[in-house]
Amino acid sequence: MAYLSASRYLSGLIFLGRGWVFMIADQYDVFLFDLDGVIYRDDVVLAGSRRCIRKLRALGKKVYFLTNDPRPTRQELYDRLKSMKISVSQEEIITSGWATAQYLAENNISDVFAIATEGFISELEALGIRTKIEVSCQAVVAGYNENTNFAQIQQAIRHLEKGSRFIATNADKSFPGRNGRCIATGAIVEMIRMVSGKQPFIIGKPYSYIFSIVFRRVVPGSRMVMIGDSLETDILGAHRQGIDAILLYKDKLRFPSKYDYRMPDNIIPNILDLFKPNVEVKNWRNPGFPWPDDVKPGVAAVIFNAQRQVLLVRRNDNGLWSLPSGHLEIGETVIEAIKREIQEETGLIVDVKKLIGVYSDPVSQVFSYPSGATTHFITLSFLCCITGGCMQADYSEIAEVAFFDISNLPINLLKMHPQWLTDALVEQSFSFLR
Template identity: 35%
Template structure:
């Protein structure tokens, strides 16, 4: 497949690494793609880190990466808001998300002057944040979510993710959030940077975000599944190919 596709979009957790370690063969697969002249971009719905921090994590796993190689939902959200001419933004989320918003030239505020409310995820989110968010939404601020993932995995079990925070704000305000992360087209447009759709492929482990997003973006999709199968998926979530990992995907040349 690497001889056909020149633009590769790789999900991180579950494709490149799991927990605190790279998946077997992942660093070598990325190196192979680059050696063949392919452009590789890494996509994550995780809104906590900056692009620089996400790249540094790959470096620790033996995968050379720079901030420009990373497409996080936080960065894509900042990019989208800047493109719409918004200037004042309130953030419920991590310091990394705030850094990305500020780096896009947007003013971080926590009062009624906010034109948009951006919601991410962070252990420090509390009731005061929810009160601020509900107030801003009732006053008409745009409601933007970095992603809609309900939970994320931890060693102790699933933990509430951005989608859980968004759900609380939606229930209290009666407003629906615009979601920027996968499967939203905004995330894929940021990653493709004008690359021809027929030359691009998304590799991910979650049909509802990775495969659905690829289908909406009009690009090929590969699902990484431990058993190498994807039974019972509806057409909009069905990948072009199923593999057990990146190493298997590139084994056929």
């Protein structure tokens, strides 16, 4: 084992004048490349890509090509790359369309309504998945076809209303064309989602399934990196899977937070910079929360009874106890929102005494829901007092309502609420910002 490790270590070093130096290519065993914008653009091979792939193979590295484009077959992409004189095998090419076909086959889904090109349909039919559906289907598969019309979208929605599963090849809403931005799969998916109310299971980057195909093929513990030109798919997708990501880009970028999943671990202007001496990649460290789809305002209440017990509710969606809380709706003030939420959840009428604090810590305030949505809440927590009503759980959202002694709170309490409760007990006139 020591010999193998030393061989791997030395294979990626180069000798320059004074001695051996590191390069990015030495730091990884497996390289994942996006295609359009990294290896080629349209039908033109990009400078350095041929040489880059050739050098990586000479160093014994594993190479895979991951594209969100569901239109071409793997054979078509293989033929395109070979015509560009790029060394590749068909097994190294993973498209969102082919990956979708694999997912359907693994889950015994054999009858689908597909919005797809002939190429994508051929990938489905190669695995025995029927796409010519007349009446009912197991799943709606939303891919891309530039000739998609409203009748097809409406038919997809009808199938979802009848109980079909919703699966999408990818979520890219647009792509660059010669004359400007063009509609992509994600725009079609979003139209279906908004009308049907169904959340799709998405196969391509930045979601996990397309990456999982690679994970199954490599030696466990392999050092992996994604090379891409998109922050929203390549970089975000790699980081969501816990692997490093390098952005191919010529300018510097700024991000609002050091915990932004879209922040690349390095930025290189040319793909051959993977072999540039004395360049290291800062390894990705998960900040401790899942990447949210959006940020929403929320409200919460701390309510004590005459015995100084605190009111808690047990939620149906996750089975956890929490302080009464909810969303701020359009047109509401935060005071109106907290009064409405408490009355809806518990049947109690309250007055607001003071603002306890404003809470935005993503580690404790990013929530993933059964629908697949993940939201980061900025929550205003209020100290409230009961003025009327009759305590009664709203069983559509709340399973149980009860008062608890401060010293004997339930074990399955939402993790940030003890802090909010502690802040409420502080006898101060100020509000906390956390």
